Amino acid sequence: MIIGSLRRVTRYASWPRIRKSLKGVPWFPLVIMVLFVVVGVFGRQLAPHDPLKIDIEIRLLPLFFMKGGSLQYPLGTDHLGRDVLSRLIVGSGVSLQVSLVVIAVAASIGALVAVVAGYLGGWVDTILMRLVDIIMSMPWIIIALVFASIVGAGVRNIIIILSIFAWPGYARVLRGEVLRIKQGDFVRLAVVAGASKARIMLRHIFPNIVNTLVVISTLQVGSIILAEAGLSFIGVGVPPPRPAWGAMAADGVGYIFTQWWLAVLPGVAIVLVVMSTNLLGDWLRVRLDPKFRQL
């Protein structure tokens, strides 16, 4: 079975096919995303300096082209004399890790709930969807603050909190899809063929929501990164001294009138990544829509 699917992949992945499927890709967001992932994974190796090394002697160095700046610290140093470029590079790792894990967890739970609730209907649907309503109506920032003050701040806790609040969004949108797919004659024919409920959900319903799942996930990356940055900004995210974009922006706010770049640079990084994921998500949405597939 594995060999079979491998063979299929190799047959499908011929060069003209890849070239055709890449037609019309938004290049700029794609380059930003690739950069984000590479930097996020190999941050420690790529950083020119140790992002944690404090050196009061060289604190608050400006950008390299300004007066007093040096090419050794191209983006300057922060209030403790740490290299901003290295901190930005290493800080991307936190955003990447958090967003990937949260999306994986939330998408799985959301899809599962959507398929089960949508297909089975009845009281299962009612209970699961009321749960979704409840979670979606809770003020997640306040809950996150409370949660952090009880169990402490940290990457793992951010992931837990964000996952809890991210899956209902998936569940609600995907359930609508499931309700639509359920009406298809092919589902009815599967019942006629004697397929069990589990089989119908797994083999007939789920494959048909994958497109939507992928699109929502891409669009979600941005908001997860923003949420993580927000939590780090208000101090319940990644604890210091580990660099995170949100925390860096928070540190820089105090110097906004004198050393504005300290707050602006992490902000620019966040904006670039979030914008790129949204643009890619939009492109994917159109690309995966069967109505547009022939174009």
Next chain:
Amino acid sequence: MGEILVEARDVKKYFPVNRGVIVLKHLGDIKAVDGVSFTIGKGETFGLVGESGCGKTTTARLILLLETLTGGTIFFDGKDTSELSGPELRKYRASVQAVFQDPYSSLSPRMRVGTIIAEPVVIGGAISTNGIKDRIAQVIKMVGLRRDAMELYPHEFSGGQRQRIAIARALASNPKLIILDEPVSALDVSIRAQIMNLLYDIQQKLGVSYLLIAHNLAVVKHMSKVTGVMYMGKLVEVVESQELYLHPLHPYTQALLSAALPSHPDEQREEIVLPGEVSTPFNPPPGCRLYRRCLYARPVCSEQDPPLKEVSSGHFVACHLH
């Protein structure tokens, strides 16, 4: 008439209409199918005609066990279908298959054609993997598709070819009965004849029975030996198709036949127009369902529901006139 495969006896399906969120108030029932009886012989085609909402599709869904009966019994090969379970139910699922109207909705867009066709056999679980492969190759050939069709996805086929795939799937588990719910009405004119001939050939070769549901009288007449006419959940006339065309007895059948489109410009037919429109059978009043629209209505028609009775050999009508 040969051996009987399916017997529907006083079959009923009511859909309750309720109001309220927590405390439900039962307002009444939509009597989609209300006391329908008919038989389908082995290797024969039984046609059901009627306008939308007459209950013909619900009847089919009852046989397919997609809906549960409100009353009555359906016997398949002498067994009560509502009592099937376990291996017997699995056997029944393999023996009764369906082909639906819309070939775009009836094939899962994310499955390969081979997988789609194999599904009823795989679930049936009686054959080995190699046996399944052979079986698929066999049915694909039977419906006139190329062998490499197995490897492709449904969107790579046209409407007519998709309907062939749907028929191949229905045949894969070697069924005794195939329910054809408007099998050609979504297809192009030149493809319709191909599919109708294919279904005819398959029946000649395999001796499978068909329950054909269609609104096009010419299609039903052409394909089925016996035809039943439904109106608002009731079977109003059952007779051999040729006889139905030549001597319709029920006023509704007469109106339906007179409304059929002519096959050439000089075909003059007197059009019988029933006043009013078909309504949903929600809490229908007692008496004949056609009472308010019938041209020959008599007082008795509003009081007593006419039973389906045999007026001449093999000709059943539910009307107080006969």
Next chain:
Amino acid sequence: MKSVEQKISSGNVLEVKDLKTYFFTGRGVVKAVDGVSFELKEGETLGLVGESGCGKTITCLSILRLVPGPAGRIVGGEVILDGDDLLSKSEKAMRRIRGKKVSMILQDPMVSLNPVFTIGNQMAEPVRIHQKLSRRLVWEKVKEMLRLMSIPSPEIRIREYPHQMSGGMRQRVVGGIALSCQPRLLIADEPTTSLDVTIQAQYLRLLKEVQQKENLAMIMVTHDLGIVAKVCDRVAVMYAGKIVECGDVREIFYRPAHPYTKALLGSLPKMEERQEKLYTIEGQPPELHALPPGCSFAPRCPDVQEICKQEYPPQSIIKDGHCTSCWLFAARKA
């Protein structure tokens, strides 16, 4: 010049000459309508018959200049309505023609009507746009239209919303809207496909009656030859963007010339005969972006000759008003 032309074409409401509408897509040029010509007199019904994708609907949209852009474009030909070439008119002038001189009935009445406005409101709209009438007169006109389409109790119906009516009644309303400005030409695109058998029969009869009363020219687009037999005076059979045969309805039904027309007629199940098997056309309708050279029907034609695969046949006249494009007849002439 113009008056001369009008004299020549007197009696013809519509003349379509060598109309070409192409779609420029990523997969190549699709010749959806490729050199279609026909004319239509007052009070006459032309049946435009063919399978899905043969170009019958695009032909009608081209007459109204409503071809979906930017991919679709009318690249050639003339559409002459009452002596005026519609293809040379400005978009603004076309807006005055659509709904007034030419109107259209589409397949699905549920989509043609806006669910949030009352029937009366929707029927009044074209009247308000094209005729300067007082409010009261507009309302009178709407009621008159409802009566014309045999809709019972118009005073009540006028205030109802589309969902309160049955499919047949909705399609009558759509017909009423189409006729409210006394058009010269009515295009009905599969108007009865979504209706039940008995409702379809009533609707077709009603359409025919109204047409005779108003002396309308009508194009009936359909795939169903039964509808053609019932309401049409002349028939044009389309295949792959071209008219392959055109003639009087009786000529077409009793003496079809083109093999495609013959096959279409033969493949219909007939009520009055007992047949085991139907006559079929083998193969699939062609894909328009990859048409074979020569006659498009050649790959499926039972009487195919060598020349059919190389060159498209010229039009040959079989009898007055009955013409076909097929080498079988072109050869006979030569």
